[in-house]
Amino acid sequence: MKLKYLxxxxxxxxxxxxxxxxxxxxxxxxxxxxxxxxxxxxxADRLIFNVDASIASxxxxxxxxxxxxxxxKVDENLGTVSITGKSSVNVMINGKMLNLSGTxxxxxxxxxxxxxxxxxxxxxxxxxxxxAQGNSGLINIILKKNPNLGFSGNISTGLTQRTYFNGSTNxxxxxxxxxxxxxxxTSYIEGAKRADERFTILGxxxxxxxxxxxxxxxxxxxNLSASYKINKxxxxxxxxxxxxxxxxxxxxxxxxxxxPDLDEKNFLTNTYHREKSPTHTFSTYYDLKLDSLxxxxxxxGNFYKNNNDTEVNFSTxxxxxxxxxxxxxxxxxxxxxxxxxxxLELPFSFGTIETGVKFNQFRNxxxxxxxxxxxxxxxxxxxxxxxxxxxxxxxxxxxxxAKSFGEHWETKAGLRYENTFVKSTVNNFSYGQWFPSAYVxxxxxxxxxxxxxxxxxxxxxxxxxxxxxWYENPQSYSTGNxxxxxxxxxxxxxxYTYNNxxxxxxxxxxxxxxxxxxxxxxxxxxxxDYQNYYNNDFYGMNASYTDTFFKFWEANITANASYQTxxxxxxxxxxxxxxxxxxxxxxxxxxxxxxxxxxxLNYDQSLPYKNVNSRFENFSNLNSGFKIxxxxxxxxxxxxxxxxxxxxxxxxxxxxxxxQLMNNYWDGRSLRLSVNYTFGNKKQIxxxxxxxxxKDRAQ
Numbered sequence: 001m002k003l004k005y006l007x008x009x010x011x012x013x014x015x016x017x018x019x020x021x022x023x024x025x026x027x028x029x030x031x032x033x034x035x036x037x038x039x040x041x042x043x044a045d046r047l048i049f050n051v052d053a054s055i056a057s058x059x060x061x062x063x064x065x066x067x068x069x070x071x072x073k074v075d076e077n078l079g080t081v082s083i084t085g086k087s088s089v090n091v092m093i094n095g096k097m098l099n100l101s102g103t104x105x106x107x108x109x110x111x112x113x114x115x116x117x118x119x120x121x122x123x124x125x126x127x128x129x130x131x132a133q134g135n136s137g138l139i140n141i142i143l144k145k146n147p148n149l150g151f152s153g154n155i156s157t158g159l160t161q162r163t164y165f166n167g168s169t170n171x172x173x174x175x176x177x178x179x180x181x182x183x184x185x186t187s188y189i190e191g192a193k194r195a196d197e198r199f200t201i202l203g204x205x206x207x208x209x210x211x212x213x214x215x216x217x218x219x220x221x222x223n224l225s226a227s228y229k230i231n232k233x234x235x236x237x238x239x240x241x242x243x244x245x246x247x248x249x250x251x252x253x254x255x256x257x258x259x260p261d262l263d264e265k266n267f268l269t270n271t272y273h274r275e276k277s278p279t280h281t282f283s284t285y286y287d288l289k290l291d292s293l294x295x296x297x298x299x300x301g302n303f304y305k306n307n308n309d310t311e312v313n314f315s316t317x318x319x320x321x322x323x324x325x326x327x328x329x330x331x332x333x334x335x336x337x338x339x340x341x342x343x344l345e346l347p348f349s350f351g352t353i354e355t356g357v358k359f360n361q362f363r364n365x366x367x368x369x370x371x372x373x374x375x376x377x378x379x380x381x382x383x384x385x386x387x388x389x390x391x392x393x394x395x396x397x398x399x400x401x402a403k404s405f406g407e408h409w410e411t412k413a414g415l416r417y418e419n420t421f422v423k424s425t426v427n428n429f430s431y432g433q434w435f436p437s438a439y440v441x442x443x444x445x446x447x448x449x450x451x452x453x454x455x456x457x458x459x460x461x462x463x464x465x466x467x468x469x470w471y472e473n474p475q476s477y478s479t480g481n482x483x484x485x486x487x488x489x490x491x492x493x494x495x496y497t498y499n500n501x502x503x504x505x506x507x508x509x510x511x512x513x514x515x516x517x518x519x520x521x522x523x524x525x526x527x528x529d530y531q532n533y534y535n536n537d538f539y540g541m542n543a544s545y546t547d548t549f550f551k552f553w554e555a556n557i558t559a560n561a562s563y564q565t566x567x568x569x570x571x572x573x574x575x576x577x578x579x580x581x582x583x584x585x586x587x588x589x590x591x592x593x594x595x596x597x598x599x600x601l602n603y604d605q606s607l608p609y610k611n612v613n614s615r616f617e618n619f620s621n622l623n624s625g626f627k628i629x630x631x632x633x634x635x636x637x638x639x640x641x642x643x644x645x646x647x648x649x650x651x652x653x654x655x656x657x658x659x660q661l662m663n664n665y666w667d668g669r670s671l672r673l674s675v676n677y678t679f680g681n682k683k684q685i686x687x688x689x690x691x692x693x694x695k696d697r698a699q
Contacts, residue, residue: 039546040070042448042497044402044410044439046123046140047071051114054546055554056588056600060627060638061674062117062141063109068586069120070503070544070558072139073604076106076642076668081139083124084542084560084582090133092140097131107219110158111170111187113676115633118144124507125437125454125491128398128414129343129354132435132457137491149176152680159674162667164214166191174680178229181237185223192216193667201521203658206258209526211472216248233289241281249273251314253472257524265321265524269473271314279306294347304337316473325474326373335364335462351403354414362392368468388467388482390424400437413438418457426467426482433457433488446499456489460515464530478517478528485532487514504543511536518571519660533570534612539563552590559583566612572656578610596629617650621668636676643668 041048049069051057057065067074071084083089091098091105098108121140123130130138153173160166168189175182195213200206221244227237251271258264285300312329339360346353370384400414419432437454466480488511495505512535519528540562548554560582566575584604591597605620625640646669653660 038500040497040500040503042441042443042450042495042503044412044441044450045125045127045437045452046121047495047497047503049120049122051117051119055548055590055595055598056556056586057114057117058595058598058627058629058633060114061110061676062112062114063106064638065114065117066109066120066139066141067602068556069122070546070556071122071542071560073584074106079106081105083122083137084558084584089137089139092138094143095140107168107187107189110168110674111156111172111185112141112143113154113156113636113678115678116143118142124493124505125439125452126456127412127439127454128400128416128435128437129356131396132416132418132433132455133459134456137456149178150680151175152678154676154678156674156676158672160191160670160672162670163194164192166193180229181225181227183223183225187221187223188219190218195667196665198661198663199519200661201519201526201658202661203521203655204260205521205523206256207521207526208256209253209472209476210255211251211253213252214250216250218246220244235287237285239281239283241279243277243279243281245275245277245279247275247277251472255473255476255526257475259523266319267473267475268317268319269314271312271472273310273312275308275310277306277308279304294345296345298343298345299341300343301340302338304335306333306335308333308335312471314471314473327471327474328371328373328378329471330369330371331367331468333364333366333462333466335362337362351401353399353401355399356397358394358396360394360396362390362394364388364390364462364466366390366466366468370469370471384469386468388425388465390462390465390482391422393421395419408443410441410443411439420459424465424482431486448495448497450493450495452491452493452495454491456491458487458489458514460484460486460530464515472526475524476526478519481530484515484530485513487532488512501547502543502545504541506541507538509536509538509540511538521658531570534566534568534575536612537565554588556586557584564611568613571613573613574654574656576610576613576615576654578615580607580609580611582606596633597626599626600624613655614651614653619647619649620645621647625672634678636674638672638674640670640672642670642672645669 039050039053041050047070051065054068057068063074066072066081073082073084075082081089081091091109093112098105119142121142122137123140124137126134126138151174153171155171156169158168166189168187168191170185170187172183172185193215195211195215197211197213199209221241223239223241225237225239227235229235249271251269251273253267253269253271255267255269256264257267282303283301285298288297289295290297308331310331310333314327316325316327317323318325337360339358341356341358343354343356366388368386370381371378372381396416396418398414398416400412402410402412404410414437416435416437417432418435419430421430422428435455435457437452439450439452441448441450464480464484465482467482469477469479471477490510491507492509493505493507495503497503513532514534514536515530515532516534517528517530518533519526540560542558542560544556544558546554546556560580562580563578564580565577568575582605584602586602587600589599591599602623603621606616606618608618609616621642622644623640623642624644625638627636627638629636646665648663648665651662653662
């Protein structure tokens with residue numbers, strides 16, 4: 001009998017325990033709902049966008065997710081990611097600089113799913129820990145820290161129809177244990193798009209040029225990474241990326257030239273451009289925890305090598321002479337980058353100290369051969385051929401101190417010193433610069449205020465420095481300038497966030513010794529090069545509001561207004577003071593109760609504005625589409641129509657003796673379909689990413 005009662009008591013106890021578990025789970029779910037991540041967070045030195053809190057950002061790739069972040073703009077036509085009202089920014093993954101630009105950057109972002117992104121940090125005034133290189137700051141994409149234990153992965157494919165068909169395939173396979181992490185990622189893209197560029201110079205001579213271009217690319221990129229936890233305090237990791245890029249262009253250029261005495265000539269040029277650009281990137285790191293309080297020592301090393309082999313053939317028909325000139329250029333460019341750094345993080349009760357040192361070396365050898373077709377063979381023209389060797393070494397050290405005062409105040413200040421030595425075929429020089437940064441924020445209930453300052457540098461890339469002549473026809477070419485010097489940026493910003501939904505900032509940006517590409521017309525010869533030629537003062541304001549209405553509609557509204565003044569040097573040109581105004585409205589509508597089907601409708605517009613000696617016309621963009629999630633979000637299907645209006649980019653540049661007109665279309669209107677499938681174990685563990693910040697200057 002006692003056993004019977006004991007048995008019944010056990011059952012009742014188990015039932016009670018089960019019910020208690022259910023009640024506890026309900027309570028946990030309720031707590032999770034209450035502590036759901038805030039959409040926006042303002043920190044002392046950055047604005048944080050939590051992806052999981054955004055309905056609009058589910059079932060997307062990283063590029064589409066960035067477009068949902070307040071004040072960020074992703075322009076696939078220009079191949080840029082920028083902060084509204086400012087210039088392009090560098091993109092990082094877990095603090096690791098991607099160092100990609102244009103189509104390569106956007107294609108890489110397409111391989112990352114929003115489900116794997118924890119948050120996106122917009123750092124408009126980067127702290128001293130980061131490289132001082134770059135105009136307007138950094139975007140740091142923080143991936144979720146716990147890749148799955150065991151085997152997992154995903155595969156995705158995308159189809160895009162512009163004028164030409166485009167396709168991409170990405171695959172990821174992970175294997176994770178408590179100590180060992182292996183990751184293999186492979187992406188393949190192949191496609192083309194059409195460009196229609198019209199450029200006119202009106203002065204003593206007149207030059208009317210139009211290029212209709214087919215840009216083609218084929219890119220296979222395997223990526224292998226591994227990490228191993230030696231013990232509870234130390235970890236080592238490596239990563240290798242091989243990019244087997246093959247690009248090409250077929251160009252038809254028509255140029256009409258009218259001399260001051262009204263003598264007219266016409267050039268019709270067919271260009272065949274083919275490029276192979278295999279690159280190797282190797283990175284390694286070692287992390288050592290010094291104690292249980294968070295003190296940490298880290299070492300990172302990176303190596304990058306590229307062998308760019310390009311052949312360009314162009315044939316020009318000149319009228320009215322009715323003569324044909326055939327020319328070939330062969331170029332071999334070999335940039336190579338090596339960097340090593342050490343970082344020490346020391347949290348104490350009185351604040352956190354960060355300090356570190358870094359060395360990086362950038363080398364490049366370039367050889368261009370210009371060949372004329374003579375006597376049924378190509379003959380090298382030594383006067384138009386050239387070689388260029390460049391070596392740059394940068395030594396850097398930094399220190400910063402961060403401290404919080406109670407629950408309301410957060411402060412951080414740092415100082416970075418970079419000493420640079422340059423040796424090239426043309427000249428040798430060195431320069432050292434200090435780069436301070438400081439931040440303070442105050443939080444009270446739903447209000448967050450922040451004030452920040454940082455100094456930055458923008459060093460010329462290899463394409464800016466390389467003195468090669470890239471010919472469009474025998475009369476027209478563009479070249480780099482090995483005498484370019486860096487520009488410097490001072491950025492001040494006052495920010496405010498309310499209720500994690502409304503965010504605004506007032507900023508002042510002072511740009512000195514800025515450089516850009518300029519075109520000239522000397523008789524029949526049209527040339528272009530890079531020059532340091534202007535200083536800028538920007539006064540601006542950003543504002544954004546993101547919220548969910550009626551539980552099915554998420555809207556993100558942003559606006560930017562700015563006023564700029566400029567001064568020019570090294571050129572004769574008027575300066576144009578100007579106002580700018582741009583805005584965007586992104587809408588996502590959930591169409592069913594399970595939130596697996598959504599429609600989005602996005603619109604942005606930039607009103608006409610002036611900058612330095614240029615004026616840019618109105619540009620607007622309308623995108624729409626839908627996304628479907630199936631199989632508990634393991635299968636994602638997206639369809640999108642972009643640039644529905646098929647808008648062209650138009651602008652003018654003014655000089656004392658001439659005017660230049662631009663009218664371009666870069667195949668922005670497209671229909672896209674993408675499918676992503678995720679598989680594997682769901683159990684998770686932490687993972688580390690490696691930092692490599694210098695590769696972008698090899699572009």
